[in-house]
Structure formats: structure tokens, C-alpha cells
Amino acid sequence: MRMYDLIMKKRNGGVLTKEEIEFMIHDYTNGKIPDYQMSAMMMAVYFRGMNKEETVNLTMSMARSGDMLDLSAIEGIKVDKHSTGGVGDKTSLVLTPMLAALGLPVAKMSGRGLGHTGGTIDKLESFPGFSVSLTETQFIENVNRIKIAIMGQTADLAPADKKLYALRDVTATVDNLSLIASSIMSKKLAAGADAIVLDVKTGSGAFMKTEEDALALAKTMVEIGTSAGRKMTAIVSDMDQPLGFAVGNALEVKEAIETLKGRGSEDLKNLCKKLGAGLLVSIGRSASMEEAEDILQKTIDDGSALAKLAEFVHAQGGEEAAVYHTDLLPQASLVEEIPSGQSGYIRHIDTEEVGIVSLILGGGRETKESEIDLSVGLVLRKKVGDYVNAGESLAVIHANDPEKLRQAKERFCTTYHFSEEPVERPAFIKAVIT
Ligand code: URA
16 A cells, blocks of 8 residues: 555545555554655645545544553443633533542543643642642542542553644644544543543634534534444533633632632533533433533532542642632732723623733743743633723733733733623533534
């Protein structure tokens, strides 16, 4: 088999066979196929697309390109959750302790933030001492003992995706449905959970800017997971404004804790309950979404989810007292309110820009190697549909460096858009796919 022939086949609109896809992924992972040929293939796929069978085959080849985690030593139906990424997205911090408090084994691998989006692994490191580098044995042992462990993705998990994603990132071939779906699902399948819930974001802070594209991506990923024998659910949710109010690592941890105390943002709480309910229904633990949401709400009301978070933080070496005393989390030295320049209803918040403001403050990475400042970020005071008077605060910025604070304030000024007429609050959950 020759890569040249496969590129030509796809360029001319042909359908790649399972064997051809396996050959291509195998030889690309071990360095026999050079980047320039794979770039040409990715561009051919970008324009010609892949059918369902090709997408499933690509996903499975990438999932098998490295270690497939064996979670059979964990008792029960193992659950996992994945978000396609957004701004202020702290769902994992809220949802995973809720699930573990119900006795569901949560075995989760998470990523770090890149660009304007955050990552769960960075956020968890806001707990002083918290370790995300567990051995496979510790990971399994923790899930069996306390029902929850979250670790950073190991280098051997879906290495084909690691190489391909880096290539797509620099060859303008990221935003293709089959390529995104196979990239995400290869990692999820290799991570070994039996039931997976996906949070597919749509809007100005998301990868999929339109609801139609987000829905198509969600459906494709559910199909891939189902054909690999996993129980799948996907929620399409709004990322046309940040989720909740806080953006920035320790600030988001604080908001997640508030939510587990029953005081956080309603949108965040409702999304977590929907995602969790999707899982509970998919594994047959609840008969309906409504019943499952009530069960999940009880873990907040009775304090069991908060207690589980503390137990989880302690088990991974972190300062569990910070769960109850959030002033033990990293704190920024400069805290400044940003007044609105005008009166009106908030019509739109440029969400990607809000993420970039946090990045400028030091809360995100410009490159994979950048060090981040866990304490900085911003907390919004107003969301879409709210009315604001000129001079009233739109947000509070947390910074450590006066120059970065100045730049962040300047950038923040363009993120809010106003209307004189009342603005309807957007529907937050767009679709549930089972
Ligand atoms: N996230 C991934 O892991 N892969 C993609 O292709 C896009 C988002």
C-alpha cells in the first residue's frame, strides 16, 4: 500500500477502506509516513469529507495507536465526561463529585487549557499540593476506594491523535466534523470508560460556532461511541457567553464549590444535572431525565457532593480544607471592578475575547510550555439579558501584574454589546442526544 495512492483516492472523492485507514494511521504514528503526505491527506479529507464508516474506522485506528486503558479492575460501570471546550467551563469540577457521591465510578483523564479555553487539570492544581500525575495503579485504586480519580492524559494514550492534532493545528484542517469527532472519541475510547457523556458547546466561545454544526458533531460522536459498545449521551449547550460567572482557574474552582454548596450559577448547576442525568439514564440507573436530575440535586442538598470533592482533593494530595475555606486557594493581589461605559441591556458577550482577557492576565497558555498564574481571571457581574446602568460594574478583574491588568481592561472594553430594548435570555440547553 502507498500513501500517495490513498491521498489521490481521497482527493478524487473516494472512500478509504478500513485496511487503508489502519495502514495510514499505523505508519504515520511510527514515523514512516511524513507530515507533508499526511497534511495533503488531511486537506483532502477536509474538502471531500469522510462517511460514517470511514470516521468510525479512523477513530478506532487512532484509539488503538497507543495504550488502551484497562479499567476492568474497577468495580461497576465506569463513567466519563468530555466537553468540547469553552470559557468558564467548570462543569467537571461540579459534576464528577456529584456522580461519585452517588457511587458511580468516575475514572477521568483530563487536559490542560490551551489558548482561550481552560482545562480541568490546571483548575484542579489550584488546590495546593494537588497531583494530577497518578500511576495507573493509583488511579484504579482511588476509583475503587472513593469512586473518583482525575489524572492528566498520558503520552501513550492515542499518540496518533497527538501527532495529527498538532499537524491539523498548523495546516488549517482542524474544523472538519470527522476529524474533530475522531480526535475526541479516540481519546475517550482509549481511556476505557463504559458510559460517556459529551458536552458539545456552541456559540462565540466554542469551536462549533453554529448550533447546526454542534448538533451534527454531537450526533457523530454518539454514533462512534455506540458502535464501539459504549453507552453514549450528548448535550449541546450554549457557549455564546461564559458558563457561570468566573473565568480563571482558582476563581472557577471557587464558583464550582459555591455551586456544590447550592449557591452557584443556575445555568452551571442545571447543565451539570442534565449531563449527569444523561449518564444515569444511559446506564439504566434512572428511568427518566427528571428523576435523575432530582437524584443529582439531592447530592447538593445533603452536602454529599461537596464532601466527595474534599475526599477527592485529599486523595490526590491536595489541601482539602480549601473546599470549605476558599480563601486558601491562590488569591490575586490586584482586584478591580470594571464599570460599564453605558446603560442598556446586555445583548451579546464576545466569549472568546473574555477567554483572551483571562489569558492576557496570565490565566491561560500562549503555548503548551507557558507557565500559568492560577489566581488571576475575572468574575462577570452581568450576563446576557441583564440591565446595566452606566458606571455600574460589569465584571471584577483579578490580576497580579499592573501592566497585564491595564492590557486586560483595555481588551475587556470591547467584549460587551448593548441594546436599548430588553433582550431575551438565550436558551441554555440546546439539545439532548441519546
Ligand atoms: N478537541 C480535540 O481533542 N480534538 C479536536 O480535533 C478538536 C477539539
